[in-house]
Amino acid sequence: MRAWLESVKDPSQILRPKRTAKPRPSPEVPTIKLEGDIARQIETARTIMGPDAFFGPEQIKEKYPYVTLPDIIPPIPFDQDRMERERNAGMVLRLVCDTAQDGAPLTGSKLNELLSPVYTARNETFLNNINSFKDEPFFTMETPRLAWVFMATELLPDSTNKNYVDELALSQIT
Numbered sequence: 001m002r003a004w005l006e007s008v009k010d011p012s013q014i015l016r017p018k019r020t021a022k023p024r025p026s027p028e029v030p031t032i033k034l035e036g037d038i039a040r041q042i043e044t045a046r047t048i049m050g051p052d053a054f055f056g057p058e059q060i061k062e063k064y065p066y067v068t069l070p071d072i073i074p075p076i077p078f079d080q081d082r083m084e085r086e087r088n089a090g091m092v093l094r095l096v097c098d099t100a101q102d103g104a105p106l107t108g109s110k111l112n113e114l115l116s117p118v119y120t121a122r123n124e125t126f127l128n129n130i131n132s133f134k135d136e137p138f139f140t141m142e143t144p145r146l147a148w149v150f151m152a153t154e155l156l157p158d159s160t161n162k163n164y165v166d167e168l169a170l171s172q173i174t
Contacts, residue, residue, distance in 0.1 A: 042073070042076070045083060
């Protein structure tokens with residue numbers, strides 16, 4: 001990992017500062033009420049992307065009950081042209097949250113704790129062999145950033161067995 005980090009010209013463009021994992025007070029589950037600009041942005045994005053390529057607050061609330069939606073949904077930072085390009089490339093516009101339902105930061109460890117029982121009930125495994133990284137800070141401390149992102153629904157061709165920088169170069173998405 002160290003060699004990979006040293007090969008990156010500006011790691012701050014890839015890595016975010018680590019966040020101390022401190023439990024947050026457990027919030028009440030609010031009803032999603034979107035008004036004004038963000039409501040219009042979400043409706044516009046849903047229309048442009050289509051229902052199968054848009055995953056916003058309502059979809060998160062429905063599909064991921066273990067995630068807490070923020071009190072304020074961030075604005076969508078992409079314009080219509082970008083959304084159309086990404087939709088045509090097979091991408092999905094998705095709101096990424098950073099907090100679990102119990103108020104804890106949504107770390108890899110927390111996701112494993114929440115989802116392993118779900119997968120076990122289906123005779124599946126959520127994460128294989130976590131022993132090699134279960135105590136690593138990226139798994140126990142780091143969380144996703146609350147943001148709107150484009151995500152691929154398919155694996156990028158020729159991207160397996162490559163590191164993040166090489167995958168990013170393959171994707172050619174700026």
